[in-house]
Each structure stands twice: as structure tokens, then as C-alpha cells.
Amino acid sequence: MAxxxxxxxGSTGHSANAPxxxxxxxxxxxxxxxxxxxxxxxxxxxxxxxxxxxxxxxVLTADSAGNSGTLSLGDQADVDRWxxxxxxTAGIETTRARAGDSSxxxxxxxxxxxxxxxxxxxxxxTGSMNCVVxxxxxxxDCDGHGDNEAQNVTFA
Numbered sequence: 480m481a482x483x484x485x486x487x488x489g490s491t492g493h494s495a496n497a498p499x500x501x502x503x504x505x506x507x508x509x510x511x512x513x514x515x516x517x518x519x520x521x522x523x524x525x526x527x528x529x530x531x532x533x534x535x536x537x538v539l540t541a542d543s544a545g546n547s548g549t550l551s552l553g554d555q556a557d558v559d560r561w562x563x564x565x566x567x568t569a570g571i572e573t574t575r576a577r578a579g580d581s582s583x584x585x586x587x588x589x590x591x592x593x594x595x596x597x598x599x600x601x602x603x604x605t606g607s608m609n610c611v612v613x614x615x616x617x618x619x620d621c622d623g624h625g626d627n628e629a630q631n632v633t634f635a
């Protein structure tokens with residue numbers, strides 16, 4: 480087995496204009512509209528070929544509607560991919576459940592690649608809510624970068 484050594488590696492040949500990882504963030508104020516049990520709120524739009532490295536939500540204002548409301552954070556494939564059902568209590572940051580806690584079982588991991596456009600969604604499990612949450616996602620754009628470029632390093 481041979482080892483081919485790369486020359487001109489590192490950031491050589493990578494465009495300074497290449498996209499960077501971005502943090503998407505949206506505020507959802509449930510007092511501004513009426514939500515009921517099992518309603519889904521599509522919060523963040525993801526373009527095709529996005530890699531979500533991490534997602535979660537902060538409860539900015541606690542729910543006081545009296546329904547012991549819980550929110551899950553996921554997508555069309557897995558309602559709690561990012562956060563398993565959690566009570567909307569102010570002052571906490573809720574982040575992705577441990578691997579194995581979601582409906583994808585032990586194959587659940589802390590990131591997701593979206594080949595097709597999708598959304599990151601909040602799902603309400605219990606009655607009306609009036610909390611305010613900030614949903615966030617750390618997203619890398621992987622759409623075709625470098626697909627039409629020639630090799631810019633050498634191997635010897």
C-alpha cells in the first residue's frame with residue numbers, strides 16, 4: 480500500500496469567497512398566533528445540500544397558558560431530531576437529546592445532511608402555548624462548491 484503525499488494542500492486553491500458556516504436564528508412568539516396540540520411550526524428553511532451541524536432552542540419567555548406545553552424540534556423525517564419534547568420553561572437552553580432518545584433510535588446523531596430542501600420545525604405536544612423561543616441552527620452550505628474546479632494540489 481502506497482502513501483501519496485499532498486503538496487499545495489491546506490487552504491491553497493480554496494476560494495476566499497467560499498461560503499462559511501452560518502448560524503440561522505428565528506424568534507417564535509406563540510402569543511402572536513393560536514397553536515393547538517400536534518401543530519407544527521416550520522421555523523427555519525434549509526436549502527438543498529445543507530449540513531446542519533447543531534440545532535436547538537432557547538426559551539426566552541416561559542409558557543403560562545396552563546397546558547404544561549412541551550415542544551420538540553425536528554424536521555419532516557424526525558419530529559425530535561434535535562430536541563425531544565421539553566417543557567417551555569424560561570431561562571434554560573434546550574439542546575439536542577442524546578443519541579438514542581429520538582424516534583430514529585440509536586442511529587440518531589447530532590447532525591443531519593439535507594440533500595433536498597427541508598425545514599427545522601417546532602412541534603407542540605400539548606394544547607395552546609404563549610411562550611417565546613429562539614430557534615437556532617449551525618448550517619454549512621455544501622451545494623456544489625468546487626464541483627467544476629480542476630484538481631489544485633499534486634500527489635507524489
